[in-house]
Amino acid sequence: MRIVIALGGNALLRRGEPLTAANQRQNIKTAAEALAPLALKHELVITHGNGPQVGLLALQNAAYKADEMYPLDILDAETEGMIGYLIEQELVNLLPPNRQCATLLTQIEVDRNDPAFKHPTKPIGPIYDAAAAKRLETERNWRIAADGKHYRRVVASPRPIRILEQRVIDLLVSQGIIVICAGGGGIPVISQEDGALIGVEAVIDKDLASALLAQEMQADLLLLLTDVDAVYQNWGEANTCAIKRISPQAIKTFSFAPGSMAPKVQAAIEFVEQSGGAACIGSLGDAAAVINGEAGTLISKEETETVWWD
């Protein structure tokens, strides 16, 4: 099978854990142990989140003057290098010597007229008090939004429309090379009026980017891995229940936590509806079991009725 695997930020850094290099390497080693058995049997493309990492770089940058700050597209590129490196190194160490892996810098085109640019919603970087927020709004031309008692910068989260390195990814995968790409949802770029592409300060949803990638590659399976073992209906309530198998039509009738399970379910629905493949959502440690239907949630057109885990 050809599988696109999206590693959630929470699968690479446990909630609340400090973002040190040692913690990242340890968690990525655990992730590589879960993925290596799949790499022996399947064609793999691996994508990953970058929320905490880009947050750290944004925090370092926040000390700079406006004209010394690095824009978000460049910080994204840095995190693609950092995280891709660790995944590649830990994964290759678990594979036979003839198995190659490639980490590819990935730019993804978004529409410069995407309505998300008028309504930025994605928080990024450190928290500020009201006075700092007001000052930064003017000085740096940032959009700032309330975040609990504090304030944070918010950027647009436009839809991915084209992966610039798609042909390169296809070529590598067709030659049996494991590809790590589209880190952090890819670096968002827009086409300017003269046709030239330029990076923008935005964040593409990593799961939607992975769904587009899976669709373009005609993947058999989109596997969205996180730190939750399945998709739950009524999460956090007494009657919560884990979904085993479901159709895209049926799962659309439920609602899920925004910014957490909702974007994963949305990405799964988009891929399944627009391709011949299926999608699974589950926990990183269960990766092999999820593929075999022994854990997680399967979303497929072939499911005529919803099946629940006991």
Add this chain to the structure above:
Amino acid sequence: MRIVIALGGNALLRRGEPLTAANQRQNIKTAAEALAPLALKHELVITHGNGPQVGLLALQNAAYKADEMYPLDILDAETEGMIGYLIEQELVNLLPPNRQCATLLTQIEVDRNDPAFKHPTKPIGPIYDAAAAKRLETERNWRIAADGKHYRRVVASPRPIRILEQRVIDLLVSQGIIVICAGGGGIPVISQEDGALIGVEAVIDKDLASALLAQEMQADLLLLLTDVDAVYQNWGEANTCAIKRISPQAIKTFSFAPGSMAPKVQAAIEFVEQSGGAACIGSLGDAAAVINGEAGTLISKEETETVWWD
């Protein structure tokens, strides 16, 4: 022709210029304008330095406690993402739509017994006073060396022996894809006793890494681009003279500035002696003229006598 082009740090950031994102993008745009005409005629692999960029990240890191600092191999990976992204974006904007470009994270194996590890010489990161230097030596287990009136951390500069992603690079180039790789000389990794690879805090000379890459790829030409228009004998003296064409044997009898022209000449000699190809050293803006023999210095086995520029 198949050409490996190494972009020197001084070709990407003018001496003394502040390391802002805008300056980097502007200089890389100029570099892309020099390289785009070559991309239309030749197979290209592009490597680049990362000295100022990794220095900036090391400076940001210097504020951290020892266990929060990111090691140099991870900072290298970040700069491969940052610089590779800018080169790829600016270059692709100048090429026809069907021409693909790929930026590849690159790890290069070095010998864990390389004598360079006992005698680290490569300065990295910010300068310190004597008291801070002494404290960091103990606290962080760093090697510190005098740098004029100040002190700086020094790391090993071991020889590159194997490019881990070589097969991937070969595959992409053979399909007409322009590859950007081995940024900053590649991320240095060593093979541990159990055979597993791990990153080390060292810096591989970018020109030697480019020479190894050119040799492994059977490149016709290794093109080392910097901000100097040719290799000069007696640089800085009254009788200085620019070399037009020379054999590797003949250029070995001259001496050049360490850390500047000497490593470029050494890399050129190694490639020319160990391959069927030639090497050129010259200025980035002259790239096309250097290839045509109208500028720069050509080092080739076929040169039986040394020819000088008027």
